[in-house]
Amino acid sequence: MADYGAITRKITALTLAVFVDLSLFYAAGFGEKRHSVYGNLARLWVVAVLRCLALVAVSLFTLGPLKPVLIRFIAVHSLLAAVAETGIKLLYGLNVESACGSVADMRSWLMCAGASLAAALFWELTIPDSNGEAAEKESKQKARVLFMRVLFMYKPDCALLLGAFVFLSLAAICEMSIPFYTGKVIDILGSQYQSSEFLSAVFFMGLYSMGGSLGAGCRGGLFLCAISSFTCRVKVMLFGALTKQEIGFFEAIKTGEITSRLSRDTTLMGRTVPLNINVLLRTFIKTVGIISLMMNLSWKLTFLVLMETPVTALLQNIYDTHYQEVQDSIARANEAVSEVVSSIRVVRSFKTEQGEARRYEDRLMDTHILKTRRDTVRAFVKCCTLIYIFGDMLNSVGAAGKVFEYLDREPQVSSEGTLAPDHLKGHVRFCDLTFSYLSHSNKTVLQDFSLELKPGQMAALVGPSGEGKSTCVSLLERFYEPQKGIILLDDQPLQSYEHRYLHRKIAVVSQQPVLFSGSIRENIAYGLTDCSLDEIQEAARNANAHDFIINLEKGYDTEVGEGGGQLSKSERQRIAIARALVRQPQILILDEITSSLDSESETKVQQALACNPNQTLLVIAHRLKTIENAHQIVVIGDGKVQECGTHQELMHKKGSYYKLREKLFTEANTP
Numbered sequence: 001m002a003d004y005g006a007i008t009r010k011i012t013a014l015t016l017a018v019f020v021d022l023s024l025f026y027a028a029g030f031g032e033k034r035h036s037v038y039g040n041l042a043r044l045w046v047v048a049v050l051r052c053l054a055l056v057a058v059s060l061f062t063l064g065p066l067k068p069v070l071i072r073f074i075a076v077h078s079l080l081a082a083v084a085e086t087g088i089k090l091l092y093g094l095n096v097e098s099a100c101g102s103v104a105d106m107r108s109w110l111m112c113a114g115a116s117l118a119a120a121l122f123w124e125l126t127i128p129d130s131n132g133e134a135a136e137k138e139s140k141q142k143a144r145v146l147f148m149r150v151l152f153m154y155k156p157d158c159a160l161l162l163g164a165f166v167f168l169s170l171a172a173i174c175e176m177s178i179p180f181y182t183g184k185v186i187d188i189l190g191s192q193y194q195s196s197e198f199l200s201a202v203f204f205m206g207l208y209s210m211g212g213s214l215g216a217g218c219r220g221g222l223f224l225c226a227i228s229s230f231t232c233r234v235k236v237m238l239f240g241a242l243t244k245q246e247i248g249f250f251e252a253i254k255t256g257e258i259t260s261r262l263s264r265d266t267t268l269m270g271r272t273v274p275l276n277i278n279v280l281l282r283t284f285i286k287t288v289g290i291i292s293l294m295m296n297l298s299w300k301l302t303f304l305v306l307m308e309t310p311v312t313a314l315l316q317n318i319y320d321t322h323y324q325e326v327q328d329s330i331a332r333a334n335e336a337v338s339e340v341v342s343s344i345r346v347v348r349s350f351k352t353e354q355g356e357a358r359r360y361e362d363r364l365m366d367t368h369i370l371k372t373r374r375d376t377v378r379a380f381v382k383c384c385t386l387i388y389i390f391g392d393m394l395n396s397v398g399a400a401g402k403v404f405e406y407l408d409r410e411p412q413v414s415s416e417g418t419l420a421p422d423h424l425k426g427h428v429r430f431c432d433l434t435f436s437y438l439s440h441s442n443k444t445v446l447q448d449f450s451l452e453l454k455p456g457q458m459a460a461l462v463g464p465s466g467e468g469k470s471t472c473v474s475l476l477e478r479f480y481e482p483q484k485g486i487i488l489l490d491d492q493p494l495q496s497y498e499h500r501y502l503h504r505k506i507a508v509v510s511q512q513p514v515l516f517s518g519s520i521r522e523n524i525a526y527g528l529t530d531c532s533l534d535e536i537q538e539a540a541r542n543a544n545a546h547d548f549i550i551n552l553e554k555g556y557d558t559e560v561g562e563g564g565g566q567l568s569k570s571e572r573q574r575i576a577i578a579r580a581l582v583r584q585p586q587i588l589i590l591d592e593i594t595s596s597l598d599s600e601s602e603t604k605v606q607q608a609l610a611c612n613p614n615q616t617l618l619v620i621a622h623r624l625k626t627i628e629n630a631h632q633i634v635v636i637g638d639g640k641v642q643e644c645g646t647h648q649e650l651m652h653k654k655g656s657y658y659k660l661r662e663k664l665f666t667e668a669n670t671p
């Protein structure tokens, strides 16, 4: 929330400072002409020092400790006239008259205020203070760096931007000139009518109007093209950066936030350079033109108009604070929608549609209230022209900051391994692993966990639910990094293997088969560029999917629908198995796949998998019947391997495996 107390203090400080400064400035001007040249110079210096001390005192009294930029401004503003007058007298002689020395002249005061403000701002922008308020300084510095980065990223569109700036300047100059000729026409009509002057004024009026429209149209078109091209580029880059992140990142960051960065923030970021510089440049040209015209008419009126500027700056401050709150609340509302859409079946089966609709409405209302507050402030700010643009620029830069945050994020699970041997045996060893999920760091899932998977053998992981079976698979896929211990593949650390190679050699079929919209053929060959139809069909046969596929109207070219929704769960599962088999992986992991397969499919798939004597097969199963033939059965409990052996050995031992079987058997037969 904006600190309204601080804002009121700043307004008081400004009003008091202007009052004190102007009082001293005018008081010192009385009797100026009666002094000699030296007397006047001495008076100028005394007044300068007095004003400087008075302004420092007022600022200390109202604002507390002073920032360096304010001290610089006060010093330059108070001393400028005295320094300039002394310099002129020294360099050009004592008799030279100059405006700087006239103390009670408002123009001299305005000139000094303007010059010192410009100098202080320039200093602040180019050489930021080393001992200013750390956080504020850092955020300003960050905004500048971000703006420069966005500007740099516009390099490929520089021709479009340049063209747009040329047309922008043309339009601004033309728009500014039209009132001048309109005034001329009115003057001619109101006084003595002279046809040649009248016609020339009308001609130029028309010419500038046409120039203005043409310039504005071309400027708008070129800017939009540049923004669109930039936004596309950034979206692709951001998407690429996101897909490289580790799985833990997606668990920690909400989907709504990610989509909001991809859709809204990239668009806002695209606006940063063109639209803000567009408005800034146009307003700058117009402001300079209009202020010079106004100064010619009346400097007093000009001063009055410019007095609103500090008020606008303060309003902008409030607006900026609200802006960020609105962005966050929009992301929360989007999150509610995506959660419901992705879990619509659960929502429907628990009949929570109304509750979810209310939740969404509540979040929208929060956004609405924040937006209303922000827009009220914006209405005030917009009334006051020029300063608005700086604020908007910073807002867009804020959005760019969030995009860069993801673009620059280094995945915490590195993918820099380079090993890609031609031959892989598929010998896996989990050595003393300790692991807990970052989101539940207080719960240790695996503790000093060790396990060996031998090439050409089938191992089965069994155990009660939630004991860490799927976690072992996730670690083998390098979705997470263990906190302690190491996983070796053919005696080499898993992370030293090349990322693509590893995922081609290790294939996983999970409990929930995930398909993407597209044809069956595309889904089986997912991620492979060099996969023939024969290979796809062979894999589908081994997964017991070929028969049902060829009976579909379009065979392998049948669309599966979003998430594979046009196929049954068993069909989806068999396609997912074919997708794993077509890679001819050295290590195949089946994570509880049997729950969605009928017994015929299950038998056929198992027969097909048993045909490959060189493959390491890891099966996670709840239905213990399906893993009785495994070379080794591993019972996991309390984050450790509790028992290990063949079915016969473990049954004979009458330990955890035996008890687990008994328990499952009792559960299955309990009505």
Ligand SMILES: Nc1ncnc2c1ncn2[C@@H]1O[C@H](COP(=O)(O)OP(=O)(O)OP(=O)(O)O)[C@@H](O)[C@H]1O
Residues within 6 Å of the ligand: 251, 437, 439, 440, 445, 463, 464, 465, 466, 467, 468, 469, 470, 471, 472
């Ligand atoms: N992504 C995650 N973030 C945080 N905790 C998780 C995550 N995935 C699993 N867990 C927790 O880790 C523990 C082990 O989960 P895991 O899925 O490995 O068990 P499992 O033995 O495969 O269970 P099941 O047989 O039900 O599939 C559980 O307590 C679970 O709540």
